[in-house]
Each structure stands twice: as structure tokens, then as C-alpha cells.
Amino acid sequence: MTEATASEFAVDPEETIDLLQRMVRIPSPYFEEHDLAEFVYEWLDDRDLDPEYHHVSEPEITEYEGDNVIARLEGSDPDAPTLLLNAHMDTVKLVEDWEEDPCSGRIEDGKLYGQGACDMKAGLAAVMKAFEALAEVEANGELRGDVLLTAVVDEEGPYGLGTDRLIRDGITDDCDAAIVTEPGPILAQEDIDNPALLLGARGRYLYDITVKGKAAHGSQPHKGVSALVDAGRLAERLTEIEVGSHEKLGDGSVCPLMLNSGSQTLSVPERARLMVDRHVVIGESEERVRADAEQAVADLDLDSEVEIRFREAPDPGIKYGPYVTDEDHPLVGALQDATRSVAGTDPALGYFASVGDFNYLGDRAGLPTVIVGPDGENIHGAGEFVYTDEVVEVADIVTETAAKFCG
Numbered sequence: 001m002t003e004a005t006a007s008e009f010a011v012d013p014e015e016t017i018d019l020l021q022r023m024v025r026i027p028s029p030y031f032e033e034h035d036l037a038e039f040v041y042e043w044l045d046d047r048d049l050d051p052e053y054h055h056v057s058e059p060e061i062t063e064y065e066g067d068n069v070i071a072r073l074e075g076s077d078p079d080a081p082t083l084l085l086n087a088h089m090d091t092v093k094l095v096e097d098w099e100e101d102p103c104s105g106r107i108e109d110g111k112l113y114g115q116g117a118c119d120m121k122a123g124l125a126a127v128m129k130a131f132e133a134l135a136e137v138e139a140n141g142e143l144r145g146d147v148l149l150t151a152v153v154d155e156e157g158p159y160g161l162g163t164d165r166l167i168r169d170g171i172t173d174d175c176d177a178a179i180v181t182e183p184g185p186i187l188a189q190e191d192i193d194n195p196a197l198l199l200g201a202r203g204r205y206l207y208d209i210t211v212k213g214k215a216a217h218g219s220q221p222h223k224g225v226s227a228l229v230d231a232g233r234l235a236e237r238l239t240e241i242e243v244g245s246h247e248k249l250g251d252g253s254v255c256p257l258m259l260n261s262g263s264q265t266l267s268v269p270e271r272a273r274l275m276v277d278r279h280v281v282i283g284e285s286e287e288r289v290r291a292d293a294e295q296a297v298a299d300l301d302l303d304s305e306v307e308i309r310f311r312e313a314p315d316p317g318i319k320y321g322p323y324v325t326d327e328d329h330p331l332v333g334a335l336q337d338a339t340r341s342v343a344g345t346d347p348a349l350g351y352f353a354s355v356g357d358f359n360y361l362g363d364r365a366g367l368p369t370v371i372v373g374p375d376g377e378n379i380h381g382a383g384e385f386v387y388t389d390e391v392v393e394v395a396d397i398v399t400e401t402a403a404k405f406c407g
């Protein structure tokens with residue numbers, strides 16, 4: 001077989017951007033992805049790519065009911081590797097500050113605008129076009145391994161229910177590696193540009209601290225115990241925790257996110273609630289995070305009663321653990337080769353600053369997972385856009401990578 005070239009697998013740029021524009025025009029904030037899921041299903045079905053709905057139900061906390069859309073190309077050799085292509089269909093809730101229709105899909109100066117244009121309908125369009133191109137590779141008998149496409153719901157929501165459900169239903173069990181086409185460099189730990197591969201991500205825990213003091217007349221605060229003051233001291237102390245460090249992922253971090261307390265009348269506040277974000281690197285477990293918080297409480301020797309509670313989740317397995325994918329993994333090599341072929345340059349290597357479905361794949365499912373995605377600006381905000389040429393480039397890189405990795 002001859003060495004792959006960009007032209008051999010190239011997607012049609014106009015069709016790719018047209019697909020992206022159509023999807024941006026279908027609003028799909030998390031928990032409201034139904035119309036877009038139907039669109040993705042129909043698009044695949046029109047091309048005889050055998051899509052299936054995969055139901056996602058979470059009756060306990062969110063009462064969410066929705067559907068992932070999945071499709072599989074079956075390679076000729078059951079022993080060849082299976083590659084997962086994962087993209088989320090949902091966006092954040094539409095932001096109010098847009099000066100135009102947030103779902104316009106307007107294209108100007110090589111930028112396509114809309115809520116979710118970059119995060120990550122662009123990445124979704126890229127994997128859909130790549131999957132279509134790979135179906136031809138399969139039809140030519142040149143695909144040995146399987147390619148599994150998963151367009152998932154609720155990545156932006158509180159629990160990543162779509163990808164969580166893939167894992168819990170065993171759909172990722174036979175996969176050997178994963179590509180997630182989330183926006184790349186803009187959310188990287190370091191200052192890099194596309195083309196880039198992000199080979200890991202920090203993990204994240206969210207916990208609540210409830211502080212119970214003792215009410216008293218506000219003119220005599222020494223007779224009470226102010227939960228507000230104690231929670232404030234605790235918030236400051238938590239930022240002084242010595243966090244872990246990792247050679248690839250950098251440092252962990254602690255950020256108190258919210259402090260609720262107060263008194264409408266002249267009383268010493270008796271209760272406070274402090275919500276804390278902790279980003280962790282490999283080696284920092286849930287036990288360590290809890291122990292650190294308990295130590296901060298102990299250090300201050302507070303008179304208030306303090307309780308630390310991790311966020312309730314629909315399933316104990318739902319957690320965003322940190323992961324790193326080995327630079328020497330064959331998927332990384334295939335991505336580097338494909339990037340050279342498509343973009344004519346080596347990709348930058350980096351690590352993701354925050355968390356997402358890729359943590360579920362990289363940590364929980366244990367899959368070597370790489371993020372490669374088109375970049376833009378104003379992600380999650382008004383004026384979000386994606387660079388259209390990068391959408392096409394990522395589609396080509398993913399196609400060629402899959403053809404090689406599974407070929």
C-alpha cells in the first residue's frame with residue numbers, strides 16, 4: 001500500500017463548513033439536544049452509515065432523558081485496533097450578551113460564529129465528515145480495525161451524562177484509543193497554536209463545606225460564633241494548601257467558588273456554605289483532597305461545626321480523574337504523521353487545563369485519549385467563533401489518522 005497523502009483522504013471543505021453551519025443553526029444547550037441528535041442521526045442515515053440512538057436516562061438528580069447517536073464502521077480484522085471518535089452535541093446555555101442571533105452561523109473572514117460553534121459543533125462536524133470519508137476506506141476493503149463514532153449529549157451539563165452512559169453500558173469496552181475533537185490550544189495549560197495534540201488533562205473535584213456557628217445579637221458578636229467569618233477564613237486557608245505537581249500536567253489548584261451566608265437582621269450569621277473547586281494532577285486522590293480540606297479546618301481550630309461533602313453524583317463512578325496519554329502510543333504517532341501530511345508541520349504537544357468527557361475516556365475507561373480540535377475564541381461566551389480552515393484541517397487529520405491507526 002502506498003504512503004497516505006492528504007489528498008487521498010481529504011474531505012470536501014465546503015460540505016464540511018455547510019454541515020457545521022447547519023448544526024450551529026440548531027440550538028442544543030445541554031439537556032435540550034433532541035433536535036440536533038435527530039439531525040445527526042438523519043445525516044448519518046442519509047449516507048447509509050447505520051446510526052443508532054443510545055438512550056441516556058438519569059432519573060435521580062437531573063431527571064434527564066436524551067439520546068446519544070452512535071455509528072460503527074466494521075473493519076475486516078477483528079484483532080485490529082478499534083478507534084473511538086467522540087464529540088459532544090450540546091452547548092452551554094445560550095448567553096444573553098450576543099449582538100446577533102447566537103445561532104446565526106454567520107461566516108466572515110474565515111470565522112464561523114455561534115454558540116457552540118467552536119465548543120464543539122466544529123469538532124462534531126469534523127468527526128462526522130471524517131467518519132463519512134472512512135466509510136469509503138472501509139468500502140474499499142482498506143480498513144482493518146473498527147471506527148466508532150459517538151455524538152454525545154450533556155457534556156456541558158453537570159455530570160457528562162452522555163459519555164458516562166457510553167462507559168457504563170460497555171460501549172467503549174472494545175475500544176483501544178480515543179480522539180476527542182474539543183477545541184484544543186485555546187484551553188491548553190500552555191501557550192500553543194494549532195495544529196496541536198493535547199495528551200492529557202488534570203482532574204477535578206467539587207466539594208461543599210457547611211459551616212454551622214452560633215447566632216447572637218449582632219451588637220455583641222463575641223457572644224456568638226460567626227459562620228460567615230469562619231467560612232471566609234477557611235476559604236483563604238484552602239488557597240494555601242500545598243497542591244500536587246506533575247511533570248506534564250503542571251500544578252493542581254484550589255479555587256473557592258462560592259460563599260453563601262449572611263443575616264438579614266442584626267444577628268451573627270449562624271450558617272455558611274462554601275463551594276470549592278479543586279483541580280488535581282495524577283497522584284492526588286479523592287482521599288487526599290478530603291484530607292487536605294480537613295487539615296485546613298483543623299489548622300484554624302474553628303469554633304464552628306464544619307462538614308465537608310463531595311458533590312452528589314448520579315453514580316459513584318462519575319468522577320473527573322486526571323490522565324496522561326503516552327507520547328509513544330501508536331495513536332499519537334499516527335496523529336503526528338497525519339498532521340505532517342495534512343498541515344505540513346509537526347503538531348505542538350500540550351495538556352488540557354480543565355476537565356471534560358475526555359477525562360472519562362482517559363481515566364475511567366483507561367483509553368489512550370488525545371484531544372485534537374479546531375480553535376476559535378470566546379468559547380462559552382458571546383461572540384464565540386471557530387476558524388473554518390481549522391475545522392477542515394482537523395477533519396483531514398482525523399480521517400488520515402484513523403485510516404492509519406486502524407488500517
Ligand SMILES: [Zn+2]
Nearest residue numbers: 119120155182
Ligand atoms: Zn466542549
